[in-house]
Amino acid sequence: MGYGTGVGTRTAVVTGAASPRGIGFHTALRFAREGWAVALLDIDGDGVEAAAARVREAHDVPVLAARVDVTDQGSVRAAAAAIDASDLPPVGALANIAGVPSPVPFLEVDLELWHRIVDINLTGVFLTCQAFLPAMIENGYGRIVNMSSVSAQQGGGVFSKTPYSAAKAGVLGLTRSLAREVAGHGITVNAVSPGAVDTDIRLSGTSDELEAAITAAIPLGRQASVEDIAATFVWLSSEDAGYITGCTQNINGGAYIA
Ligand SMILES: NC(=O)c1ccc[n+]([C@@H]2O[C@H](COP(=O)([O-])OP(=O)(O)OC[C@H]3O[C@@H](n4cnc5c(N)ncnc54)[C@H](O)[C@@H]3O)[C@@H](O)[C@H]2O)c1
Numbered sequence: 001m002g003y004g005t006g007v008g009t010r011t012a013v014v015t016g017a018a019s020p021r022g023i024g025f026h027t028a029l030r031f032a033r034e035g036w037a038v039a040l041l042d043i044d045g046d047g048v049e050a051a052a053a054r055v056r057e058a059h060d061v062p063v064l065a066a067r068v069d070v071t072d073q074g075s076v077r078a079a080a081a082a083i084d085a086s087d088l089p090p091v092g093a094l095a096n097i098a099g100v101p102s103p104v105p106f107l108e109v110d111l112e113l114w115h116r117i118v119d120i121n122l123t124g125v126f127l128t129c130q131a132f133l134p135a136m137i138e139n140g141y142g143r144i145v146n147m148s149s150v151s152a153q154q155g156g157g158v159f160s161k162t163p164y165s166a167a168k169a170g171v172l173g174l175t176r177s178l179a180r181e182v183a184g185h186g187i188t189v190n191a192v193s194p195g196a197v198d199t200d201i202r203l204s205g206t207s208d209e210l211e212a213a214i215t216a217a218i219p220l221g222r223q224a225s226v227e228d229i230a231a232t233f234v235w236l237s238s239e240d241a242g243y244i245t246g247c248t249q250n251i252n253g254g255a256y257i258a
Pocket residue numbers: 015016017018019021022023024041042043044068069070071097098099100101120147148149150193194195196197198199200201
């Protein structure tokens with residue numbers, strides 16, 4: 001292929017990268033800071049273009065933005081084809097960060113909501129992994145990092161409830177099984193499991209009292225910053241992390257210790 005093996009010769013694909021205060025955007029920025037080319041994907045088309053412009057302003061690396069609905073196989077495949085056809089180097093990392101919360105009590109969850117939460121948080125990970133793995137296998141290098149949540153491990157208890165916990169627990173199963181399947185190709189697959197992170201995801205449905213209670217339950221005394229999470233995604237994508245696969249990296253300030 002004529003490409004070297006260093007970070008500057010690879011592209012990191014980040015889903016859910018549009019939200020200006022979100023984990024995805026800050027992970028894209030962090031990849032770029034460390035020399036990766038970056039492809040930002042998000043269902044918010046204008047937002048993802050603006051996010052890509054901010055990454056380009058901050059770092060001199062190739063950057064691509066695409067409006068992608070991670071629940072739509074055609075949309076995901078089109079993005080993979082567009083990245084492949086672009087000037088960006090081969091995809092070396094996939095950070096699956098797109099997701100939505102759901103604080104609805106169980107008996108009020110209708111089937112439509114159930115499907116929406118599972119589709120975005122879990123099926124989206126399936127679709128992107130399937131779309132980007134062939135190129136990683138061809139190149140003999142790949143790092144997939146999937147977003148789960150402490151909600152999957154402790155049974156909700158932060159903000160979101162059952163459909164979200166189930167979907168994020170599904171991400172852990174997908175991660176472990178896929179890690180085993182693709183290890184022979186030099187590809188690692190891991191999950192990141194944050195507790196509460198200070199982003200806009202809980203803007204609707206939370207309150208000062210709930211946020212204070214969430215923070216009070218964290219031994220380190222604060223919610224995670226987006227940088228705490230972004231740094232872990234980028235590190236798990238590095239060559240140094242090449243012997244770590246099928247793992248769940250907890251990032252919760254001690255709120256859940258297992
Ligand atoms: N913030 C927290 O406390 C927290 C804790 C644990 C896990 N997480 C997870 O981290 C991830 C990012 O959360 P955040 O707090 O940055 O939220 P955020 O709302 O700021 O960002 C989520 C992004 O996902 C995008 N998105 C939603 N549906 C999509 C779809 N169908 N296709 C493509 N993109 C889509 C949104 O447009 C948005 O840009 C989510 O998966 C979330 O479940 C967040």
